[in-house]
Amino acid sequence: MLPILDKFSTQYAISEQFAKELADTEFNGDIHSDYATRITSSIDNSIYQVVPELVIFPKSHLDIEKIFRLAATEPFRSLKFSARGAGTGTNGQSLTTGIIIDTSRYMNNVVEINLENNYVIVEPGMVLDQLNEILAPHHVFFAPNLSPGNRATIGGMTSTDACGKGSRIYGRTSEHLLELECVLSDGERVSFEEISALNLNKLIASCTQRNSLLENIYQVVDSEIIQKYDKIKAQFPKLDRFMTGYNLAKCYDPILQKININHLVSGAEGTLAFITRLKLKLTPIPHHKILFVISYSDFDQALRDAKSLLSLNPAAIETIDDNILKLAKEDEIYPQIRPMLETHANHEIAAINLVEFIAHNEDELSKSSIIAQQHFKAYNRLFHLASDKDEMAILWELRKKGVGLLGAMKGNRKPIPFMEDTAVPPENLADYIIELRALLDSYNLRYGMFGHVDVGCLHMRPALDMNDPKDQALVVKLTKEVNDLVKKYAGVYWSEHGKGFRSEYVKDYFGEELHISLQKIKGAFDPDNKLNPGKIVVPFQSEDQLVRVNGPFRGLQDAKVNPQTQAMFSGAFDRNGTAACLNYHPDQVMCPSAKVSHNWVYSPKGRSALLREWLIQLAEKNHQPQPLTKTPLGTRSKINTSDFSYEVYQSLDKCLGCKACATACPIKVDIPAMKPLFLAEYHKRYQRPLKDYAIKYVEKTAKWQTLFPHFMNSLQSTAFVKTWVQNKLKLMDAPLLSKETLKAGLKKRNDPKFSFADLRTKCQSNDTQKVVCIVQDAFTSFYDAEVVLAVYDLLTRLGFHVYVLPFYENGKAAHVKGFLPYFQKKAAHATAFYNKIAHLQVPLVGIDPSMTLVYRDEYKTMLKDEVKFKVELLQEWLVKQLPLINLPARDATESEVISLFAHCSERSLAAVSMIHWQKIFKAFGVKLSIEKVGCCGMAGTFGHETDNLELSKKIYASSWQKKFDVNNTDKTHLATGFSCRCQVKRFSNKQLLHPAQLLVKLLN
């Protein structure tokens, strides 16, 4: 029996009291002390885990003031706080045992766009790509760049002083800040911008309160920065990627006599002040770009080439090494990239450099292009010029995929961040890398390297098994050794991702004297060490300690779970926290439930963290999940809402099963695969709601109901039944059965009843190329029979001999709800039949994408090699038949605008099949566009569950609904998924066709 998990119920008296008193101050945000939220906020992209006591989601700067004003009073002075954006930090920057203040849920708005004066004011939780999307119509952008731009926040970027591709031209985040509004640790709201150093004394005098934090800050700037400027200048490394945070060198400009405190705050990882608003500089978008890919037969050559490439003054030079290129060859992205890389026969590519040029006009760009090509030819470089937008995008996608490709490495040792952003002067890079590789090779480590050679910063993540104490010790040892090497080559250990748990090495770069200055600065801003304590530096004369590289590794907890269970729930353990699932964009499929709720407990990152914690707690109680064993009847009890398992259940219950996390997440965290495993175990202890049984048997009941479709439809439409279903079963808006059943429709077409013997004879006597079998699914066959008939008509008219196979329950709905033994039985039954058909070498084709994809996903996981058949999606099969079909000539016209809405599982698991639809429609003389949309919010039965209505509606409104507004009615819209068509009908009152329905019309 699943044990009750109550480890989390530890009371934190002071923070609980703080939460209560804060709520009484008319605080507008959310305050969470539940374990699920705390666990979700206990990880970032690092190897560490620290569980906070409380997580707060403020709504405005006023809320932040209230938090810190209250925290400045007794008994709350001892409380510790850490700001959090998207939690993509790679070194534990936002982790704390205290209270997390997360701005990503609400404080994510643009406050003002001022084009005349060239600035934008935003709240700190604003996502970089979202901001740039808003600015794009004005032809300006916020220039600092970073790979996770679709989820990283401006507050987080500022606090790590982020930068990425193009930093040589555009610099870092701190160079684009005009003004920071901050709340200090005593609750005072202040603004920092560039000021005249000559006014410093006046400012000190004008501080209304003596000895206030602000007065102390101005004083310390004078004593520790202005007075020590020569020492600072001599100490700081001479690098493009200069020191981040507490940037003493940039805070004061002795020539212009300017002071800018933002250079202290930016990169300080929230240790000095809480940023509440940011006034940012705008930069004109360079609309003209080209990208060269230069290939090399060895990585060292690529690195050494950087120096000569720099003479061309490109916007960026990014490199990718042989290890990553090898992994990329296995990735879905490679076929699109191959023609650009493999331009010369017999040239083994071991590394590439991507060299980008940008310009504000064509002439300028073509000059750069000509000079660059002359240069490459003079140096005998093999190159490809990408000037097409899509080509450039896919090449940059390859570069962005670097971390993900490494993450997908097989084996227990996974690439981990801790030395991933070292930088040395570019002229030292090649020699530094030779020594670094020798060091890593001496420990027999696998790794890949990619990054910004133009600024001497290379990313690398050695693969280690963080469950293994030996590898944990190696992290500590290697950090020290690599740090020594970086110093030898005059570089910095953290040129991009901040310091976090690496803070113990700060002193190495600042030196003894300036380190004391840092402590004094920290003391002036935050005398009680309550802002992200332990990171970067502690206040002068404080007894507090810094966090250390050997901080609480996640692996220490993981090791409690046995390898079999870890393998069963591999996504929960492999997940590395890149937070790709927090992607803000409504028209991309990634995790709809997280996107619209802005509640990361509902994200794959949150869900996998909860599952992992659940398994750790079960392991501590010696319980091992056995999801395939049945539960004796009558042993289930009522739900205990204070059991941690219930929190995990609540989080997983809102997963729509779109499968985006199974593909778009670099680690391929597959929540829909783990959810049924959890539910199967959970419901051994706890009763199921009635609706689960209705869903389990939905295929069976639908089949039975088609015996009396008119009667069942009339019954289902009565107010009494509707109310009963809604109130008792908690289900709603169930579709009506097809008026003409599939059986009747086939009979009308004189289709004989399916006979295996007939099929076998046909296959033996005939050309099997012209035979095709349709695999039925419950939803299309019983509720949308006209679609099956359209497919039948289409294929028949194209000259195929079509067999509609008898209906077999495929068990998908039962699987979603975790009825695993039942699913196993159904899958085995269907597999036996389809194996028999496949043995005849005839193609099997499915119509509904999500029901069809089950055969290659869940069936394979459950039955492994027993599954010997393959069911193709209609378009996957049909596209291959095009050469065999004689279609009447019809030119694709621009005037016919047909757009296709694909099912989210189809886009996730069979993305290339969208192109197949386009090819098929082209062959029929029609131009098809693929709509960029997220999930529709229905996802099988999810949207029919009454408790999910609100979420389902929100998801639909965030993406699909916009495509059906009144201005858009002249388009013909198609949808492949049955549930998607139901959702559009339900919320936009529009009946979309399946593509086959239109194709068959085109044959008329």
Ligand SMILES: Cc1cc2nc3c(=O)[nH]c(=O)nc-3n(C[C@H](O)[C@H](O)[C@H](O)COP(=O)(O)OP(=O)(O)OC[C@H]3O[C@@H](n4cnc5c(N)ncnc54)[C@H](O)[C@@H]3O)c2cc1C
């Ligand atoms: C796959 C991957 C690729 C990456 N690539 C890059 C890259 O190209 N360039 C780069 O620079 N970084 C990169 N990073 C690191 C990371 O994305 C950056 O550090 C980013 O700036 C963090 O933003 P965030 O919103 O996730 O902040 P978080 O991780 O939530 O927080 C980062 C720090 O900022 C502080 N903070 C957040 N909000 C505030 C606030 N309002 N006031 C005060 N302090 C605050 C936090 O306390 C913490 O110390 C990468 C990370 C990943 C996972």
